[in-house]
Amino acid sequence: MAKTAIAYKEKMKEISVLSLICSCLYPESRKNILGDFEDMDIKPINKRASGQAFEVILKPPSPTSDAAHCITSPPKRDISLEDIQKKLEAAEDRRRSQEAQILRILAEKREHEREVLLKAMEENSNFSRMAEEKLQVKMEQIEENRQAYLAAMMERLQERERHAQEVRRNKELREELMP
Numbered sequence: 001m002a003k004t005a006i007a008y009k010e011k012m013k014e015i016s017v018l019s020l021i022c023s024c025l026y027p028e029s030r031k032n033i034l035g036d037f038e039d040m041d042i043k044p045i046n047k048r049a050s051g052q053a054f055e056v057i058l059k060p061p062s063p064t065s066d067a068a069h070c071i072t073s074p075p076k077r078d079i080s081l082e083d084i085q086k087k088l089e090a091a092e093d094r095r096r097s098q099e100a101q102i103l104r105i106l107a108e109k110r111e112h113e114r115e116v117l118l119k120a121m122e123e124n125s126n127f128s129r130m131a132e133e134k135l136q137v138k139m140e141q142i143e144e145n146r147q148a149y150l151a152a153m154m155e156r157l158q159e160r161e162r163h164a165q166e167v168r169r170n171k172e173l174r175e176e177l178m179p
Contacts, residue, residue: 045053
């Protein structure tokens with residue numbers, strides 16, 4: 001009892017003022033400072049340089065607590081051949097359904113890939129057709145421009161030719177008039 005009182009006094013020096021006030025206001029908490037556990041005793045040891053030390057002593061299990069902590073496993077029941085057969089069949093059914101689900105998912109993926117491929121081919125053919133139409137229109141426009149250019153060149157050439165003939169006629173008339 002004397003050791004407990006000394007340890008308690010030393011512990012009281014270490015705790016904060018707030019804890020001291022709380023312990024004064026609530027004296028019933030003082031008895032739980034060192035701990036009161038059913039299956040162990042805690043005894044303080046003289047203070048050391050590193051701090052307070054305690055000795056923990058485990059109590060031997062009582063006959064009432066032993067029955068409470070002992071849990072028995074449920075008895076094993078005998079498994080019959082029919083039970084094993086049923087479990088195997090259930091496992092086989094699960095495997096088949098899982099395989100069917102995987103095959104269905106793969107078929108959906110293939111169908112989606114086919115749809116995407118068809119759409120890409122359709123877009124490609126539409127693009128090719130539109131590009132060909134644009135090229136055809138451009139080529140027609142180039143041909144029209146070329147024909148117009150050639151017609152304009154021919155018109156200018158004919159104009160020059162007429163002008164040249166007129167100049168030649170005027171020259172001949174001048175030469176005839178000037179002997």
